Amino acid sequence: MSLSEVEAVFFLPFVVLVYWLLPARASWQNVWLLAASYVFCASWHSTALLLLLFGTLLDWLVGIGLAGKRARQTLLAISLIANVGTLAWFKYAGLFTGTSWLLPIGLSFYSMQKLGYVFEVFYGRREPTRSLLTFATFSAFFPQLTAGPISRARELLPQLERARRLSADAVASGAGAFLLGFVLKAYAADRLSVLVDPVFDAPAGYGAASCWLAAAAYALQVFCDFGGYSLMAIGTGRLLGIELPRNFDFPFLSRSLPEFWRRWHITLNRWLFDYIYTPLVTGTGWFRGRFRLGLVIVFLVSGAWHVKGLAYGGFLVWGLLHGLGMATQFTYDARYRQLCRADKRYVTLRRSTGYALAALLLTQLFFVVTMVPFHAHSLADAGVMARTMFGLRGGLGGGAGSNLAALHRGQVLVALLVPFVYHLLSLERVRSLRTALLRLPAPVRGVALGLLIVYLLVYVPVGASTFIYKNF
Amino acid sequence: MTGVPEASPSSVKGESPVAPSTSWTQLAIVALAAAVTVVAVDRYATRRCRDIVLSQVDDGVRLLEATNPVAIAFGSSQARSFEVVDALLAERTGGQTRVATVAIEDGRITTAAWVLEHRLAPLIEATGKDGKRVRDQLRHVIFITDWWDSIASPDGRTTPHGIESKNLPARAWTLSDFIADVRQNGLTDFNKNFVAAAWSNLFGDSVLVRDRGYGLMLRMLKEGRLEMSRAEHLEFIDQKRKGIENNSKDVCAPQEMTAFAEICDCCRDHGLKLTVVLYPAMVETVSPLARATTLQPFADAAAALCKQRGVDFFDWTYSSPLQFEDFRDHAHLNPAGHRKLAEWVLSREGDLAPLFHP
Numbered sequence: 001m002s003l004s005e006v007e008a009v010f011f012l013p014f015v016v017l018v019y020w021l022l023p024a025r026a027s028w029q030n031v032w033l034l035a036a037s038y039v040f041c042a043s044w045h046s047t048a049l050l051l052l053l054f055g056t057l058l059d060w061l062v063g064i065g066l067a068g069k070r071a072r073q074t075l076l077a078i079s080l081i082a083n084v085g086t087l088a089w090f091k092y093a094g095l096f097t098g099t100s101w102l103l104p105i106g107l108s109f110y111s112m113q114k115l116g117y118v119f120e121v122f123y124g125r126r127e128p129t130r131s132l133l134t135f136a137t138f139s140a141f142f143p144q145l146t147a148g149p150i151s152r153a154r155e156l157l158p159q160l161e162r163a164r165r166l167s168a169d170a171v172a173s174g175a176g177a178f179l180l181g182f183v184l185k186a187y188a189a190d191r192l193s194v195l196v197d198p199v200f201d202a203p204a205g206y207g208a209a210s211c212w213l214a215a216a217a218y219a220l221q222v223f224c225d226f227g228g229y230s231l232m233a234i235g236t237g238r239l240l241g242i243e244l245p246r247n248f249d250f251p252f253l254s255r256s257l258p259e260f261w262r263r264w265h266i267t268l269n270r271w272l273f274d275y276i277y278t279p280l281v282t283g284t285g286w287f288r289g290r291f292r293l294g295l296v297i298v299f300l301v302s303g304a305w306h307v308k309g310l311a312y313g314g315f316l317v318w319g320l321l322h323g324l325g326m327a328t329q330f331t332y333d334a335r336y337r338q339l340c341r342a343d344k345r346y347v348t349l350r351r352s353t354g355y356a357l358a359a360l361l362l363t364q365l366f367f368v369v370t371m372v373p374f375h376a377h378s379l380a381d382a383g384v385m386a387r388t389m390f391g392l393r394g395g396l397g398g399g400a401g402s403n404l405a406a407l408h409r410g411q412v413l414v415a416l417l418v419p420f421v422y423h424l425l426s427l428e429r430v431r432s433l434r435t436a437l438l439r440l441p442a443p444v445r446g447v448a449l450g451l452l453i454v455y456l457l458v459y460v461p462v463g464a465s466t467f468i469y470k471n472f
Numbered sequence: 473m474t475g476v477p478e479a480s481p482s483s484v485k486g487e488s489p490v491a492p493s494t495s496w497t498q499l500a501i502v503a504l505a506a507a508v509t510v511v512a513v514d515r516y517a518t519r520r521c522r523d524i525v526l527s528q529v530d531d532g533v534r535l536l537e538a539t540n541p542v543a544i545a546f547g548s549s550q551a552r553s554f555e556v557v558d559a560l561l562a563e564r565t566g567g568q569t570r571v572a573t574v575a576i577e578d579g580r581i582t583t584a585a586w587v588l589e590h591r592l593a594p595l596i597e598a599t600g601k602d603g604k605r606v607r608d609q610l611r612h613v614i615f616i617t618d619w620w621d622s623i624a625s626p627d628g629r630t631t632p633h634g635i636e637s638k639n640l641p642a643r644a645w646t647l648s649d650f651i652a653d654v655r656q657n658g659l660t661d662f663n664k665n666f667v668a669a670a671w672s673n674l675f676g677d678s679v680l681v682r683d684r685g686y687g688l689m690l691r692m693l694k695e696g697r698l699e700m701s702r703a704e705h706l707e708f709i710d711q712k713r714k715g716i717e718n719n720s721k722d723v724c725a726p727q728e729m730t731a732f733a734e735i736c737d738c739c740r741d742h743g744l745k746l747t748v749v750l751y752p753a754m755v756e757t758v759s760p761l762a763r764a765t766t767l768q769p770f771a772d773a774a775a776a777l778c779k780q781r782g783v784d785f786f787d788w789t790y791s792s793p794l795q796f797e798d799f800r801d802h803a804h805l806n807p808a809g810h811r812k813l814a815e816w817v818l819s820r821e822g823d824l825a826p827l828f829h830p
Binding site for chain 2: 001005006007009010042043044045046048168169171172442443444445446447449450451453454457458
């Protein structure tokens with residue numbers, strides 16, 4: 001089941017309606033949320049539910065056990081082996097057997113969320129949750145089950161421990177986030193496929209312009225697909241009176257790689273930095289102070305986390321490139337700070353529009369280029385595409401049947417504009433316009449909303465949507 | 473330290489179409505205005521585009537439930553021509569003689585066999601208190617098909633290219649079929665078609681919902697016609713012609729031909745006379761290569777099977793009065809085309825004349 005597909009039309013209103021009709025007590029609300037979440041999970045396959053049930057019970061017991069003083073390391077190891085082992089089994093066993101294994105829905109996401117809880121209890125940052133019901137709801141909360149956002153225990157558990165109350169603000173912002181997410185995911189992401197798929201399917205037949213367009217369109221497509229679904233999850237959470245962490249923060253406005261990773265798939269990255277990078281480089285071991293190496297390791301882990309099916313090389317190359325990019329930026333920033341201390345003109349330069357634009361362009365170009373190994377069907381294909389993009393093979397134009405022709409289609413152009421406008425509206429200079437639009441009389445906003453719904457009914461076909469991050 | 477520091481908890485900016493601080497009244501006004509807008513646009517579009525809602529299996533089943541027809545016409549989406557046959561027949565006989573049409577969108581012969589066995593057979597066999605069949609006029613089944621229906625579908629769900637079939641039989645299921653499939657396979661792209669169909673049926677008279685994704689409504693509203701321009705049509709047909717040629721190796725798939733035999737047997741078991749009709753092709757889509765390697769092998773296999781089972785078989789592939797301008801796309805007719813074909817079918821010289829003029 002997915003929040004963006006037709007089944008949600010029946011599932012979501014029913015769940016939300018019954019939820020708010022129940023007595024406003026945390027236990028009643030959690031029982032209903034848990035039941036809905038398990039139906040959501042089982043709709044994929046009963047095996048997925050069994051895995052979730054087992055993992056939930058184990059980590060709840062581990063959490064309780066960690067509150068004591070005995071065998072804490074062992075308990076942590078058990079949770080780590082169970083969560084990482086299960087994830088690794090489903091993700092990588094196929095690499096050795098040669099058969100692609102179907103990853104149970106949400107496993108990559110809820111495993112991280114439960115492990116985060118175990119780490120928090122292990123480090124003594126929070127008390128374990130005594131209520132199995134609350135913990136099970138935390139582990140399985142359906143809006144975030146398929147693709148996150150990965151909540152921290154301290155963000156979600158306290159909300160589940162108290163009764164939620166319905167408010168007009170939550171309904172309005174929840175419905176708004178859901179609708180915006182739907183536009184990004186079901187409308188924009190799907191339409192961008194025509195720019196992406198033909199080239200990634202057979203890169204040898206295309207020229208540089210086509211390859212650049214495909215890589216850039218894929219970056220936008222992943223953002224729309226995953227960022228859109230994250231917004232839908234956040235919106236659904238709000239409709240249920242629960243605030244989930246944001247997962248994307250206008251990443252295409254980033255002017256450096258560290259900034260980019262603070263804005264892109266935020267909840268995965270902060271997990272990786274919280275529980276891998278920070279313990280590694282601030283611990284007492286050999287890695288202490290080896291920040292650059294820590295960065296490379298973190299992004300290699302991120303690459304490994306993204307592995308799906310039998311393709312793994314491209315994800316590891318992608319992770320390595322970003323690790324090296326982050327390490328390079330680390331060095332550059334340190335050197336630049338030295339320059340700034342020696343000569344204030346460097347401070348002025350860094351604040352200039354030209355510097356900002358160059359930094360923005362370089363950051364985004366780097367990300368676009370790394371999308372090539374991330375999405376190519378093989379490393380050989382990635383090599384072909386990269387060489388074409390940098391003029392080392394093929395022509396400069398589009399090639400036969402080029403995706404450039406698709407740019408003439410109105411719907412594709414609108415789809416390209418959606419993420420741009422979305423980013424644009426976050427800028428301080430444009431914010432007043434957005435505020436003014438939101439202050440229009442309610443009937444005018446209603447008519448605009450109605451026209452948007454009509455547009456979506458016309459242009460978003462049933463059953464034709466893709467969902468990129470569901471596969472990771 | 474370079475890293476990813478604390479992200480602010482949620483408060484996603486810029487995503488609400490409703491004002492930052494909202495009262496229930498404001499929310500209700502926004503929702504009401506939105507609903508009124510959607511309904512108004514839908515009513516306008518529905519009035520302008522009445523012809524574009526295509527009947528599905530459930531529509532045919534409902535018609536069969538409500539009538540006592542002399543024949544059931546079922547099979548490919550092209551079977552919708554028999555809706556016009558039914559209308560003309562009803563008009564000429566004062567409603568005494570009806571043909572219940574059950575058109576299967578994007579199905580295969582296996583799908584048709586499923587529909588016959590699971591949806592139509594119970595209605596064929598339905599009896600009244602006196603123990604007699606409710607539909608006692610029903611004597612014939614007309615199975616309308618073409619080569620496309622015999623394309624390999626390894627598990628009855630996927631096309632040869634591994635794409636889950638978009639429509640049937642999931643669209644023809646009842647709720648219990650859907651639940652049984654979800655219990656066995658989980659929610660899949662295939663069985664979600666049932667949910668999509670349920671959504672469509674909820675808003676049965678809404679063009680916005682029924683046309684969702686097909687784009688016919690927009691064409692109708694923008695250009696006042698359903699048909700493509702001649703240039704578009706020719707380009708489209710060119711692509712389809714190549715497609716037919718490329719399908720030569722997948723035609724007459726064993727499981728589809730087995731299903732064909734099952735249809736013959738099922739009709740015999742229910743005491744109904746089966747007539748198989750190969751639907752007219754748009755000749756512009758048929759190259760000599762496609763004719764030799766795709767269409768003819770299927771026609772030969774179907775004819776042989778019908779002969780073996782004593783079933784009447786009519787190959788209209790090249791023998792109908794239809795011409796290029798009667799087609800809406802490469803295989804389906806426009807309203808004028810349906811009318812022309814229906815008149816031809818009902819003419820006393822037509823192959824099916826004995827069914828309607830006993």
